[in-house]
Amino acid sequence: MAEPIISLLDPEFTDDPIGAYARLREMAPLVPIGFPGGPPVWLVTRHEDVSSAMSDPRLVVDHQNVPGHQGPSLADQAIAALDLPDEFREYLAANLMLVDGQYHSRLRRLVTPAFTARRMKALRPRIEEISAQLIDALAQKGSGDLIEEYSSPLTGTVICELIGVDEADQPQVRKWMNDYANADADIATSLRSLVGYVKGLIQRRRAEPADDMISVLVQKGDEEGNRLTEAEIVSLVLVVVNNGHHSTTHFIPNAILTLFDNPDQMALLRAKPEALPHAMYELMRVANPVPLAGPRYATEDMEFAGVPVCKGDVLTGSLQSANYDPSVFPEPERCDVGRVLKRKETHVAFGAGPHYCLGAMLAYIEGEIALDHLLIQRDGLQIDGRLSYHEPVAGGARPLSAFPVRL
């Protein structure tokens, strides 16, 4: 594969990813890039190609499915990197994000009943209640941090409610969940504790089902009588925590900043609150907190987007670049909450193909409630101090770490 021409951690990217992607899209459909500590990767830049890369069966998420592949499995790598006990091999081997083909289809078939539109919509009243409580607490203080005191507890509690964590256990479980994204935390210990808790919950729900994700997963099988194993359920919980909590935590402040930067769009929504559900689509396009799809490995020598790709090469789709591709979104840098797209012109903030996000509907519902409660039902939310940012993530801007606000 060609030598990388740019690293996704170069300031060119982290200072202005949208501008950098615009230049790369013009340059080529596939661009060789450097990744911190890894081999060179083909960055897929254009909307059509990013969607195809995530749906092309010749590209897999597990490099062990590349014929002739040698070297440690993804599970072995993660266990060594995080110093996890051997039992985690089972959970990593069943990780929905990291498996392909028939095994992935089997898992999706068995977990989808826990994510139906009906189940997600049923969470709405509880999400409204949690959001209102958090805003009341902030309003009483007059000021606080929007991430620490609103979006993180909101999305963390919603994930707990979805899974079926008992209310009394939620503060402890949320602490373990937060440790996932905390560089100073003892991640291995928190993960072990979380897994121990989930195993206990599985046993309790087998004995006495409730109306939650674990109960659906322990009860439902497919037509052939297949059921998820305990390890597969534990693995799904870990994926949901990993994917569902922090992404939505960061989408909410990103969307608020987007509307602060576009006061005409904010005014439009305040004048016509019923337009908010439609606006969420545009806000997810421009305020998406996940810049890159996971890596895909070529299982054969092939041509992709007109470029020769060798067996074993790694490709990654830039979701952010695709979402700003002017061939699909005219004037992509403009946030237009009334934007109407033709069929098939979809943003890819939630991916595409077999690994399309299972929590997309839940993320929309949470985001909509947050924006409704914070910006539409009230008009006094203000930034109250300096925003702080985490270290930049590869291929994207720096995620917010602190968002001081006054209500």
Ligand code: HEM
């Ligand atoms: C704004 C919020 C969110 C964003 C931007 C987001 C984005 C994504 C993306 C891009 C993927 C596909 C990655 C790839 O193919 O490489 C994905 C997969 C996934 N997401 Fe989300 N997500 C969000 C919220 C959630 C929530 C709330 C949940 C669960 C409640 C969730 C659960 C999952 C799961 C389980 C997968 C793996 C699906 C599979 O591999 O079959 N996500 N998400």
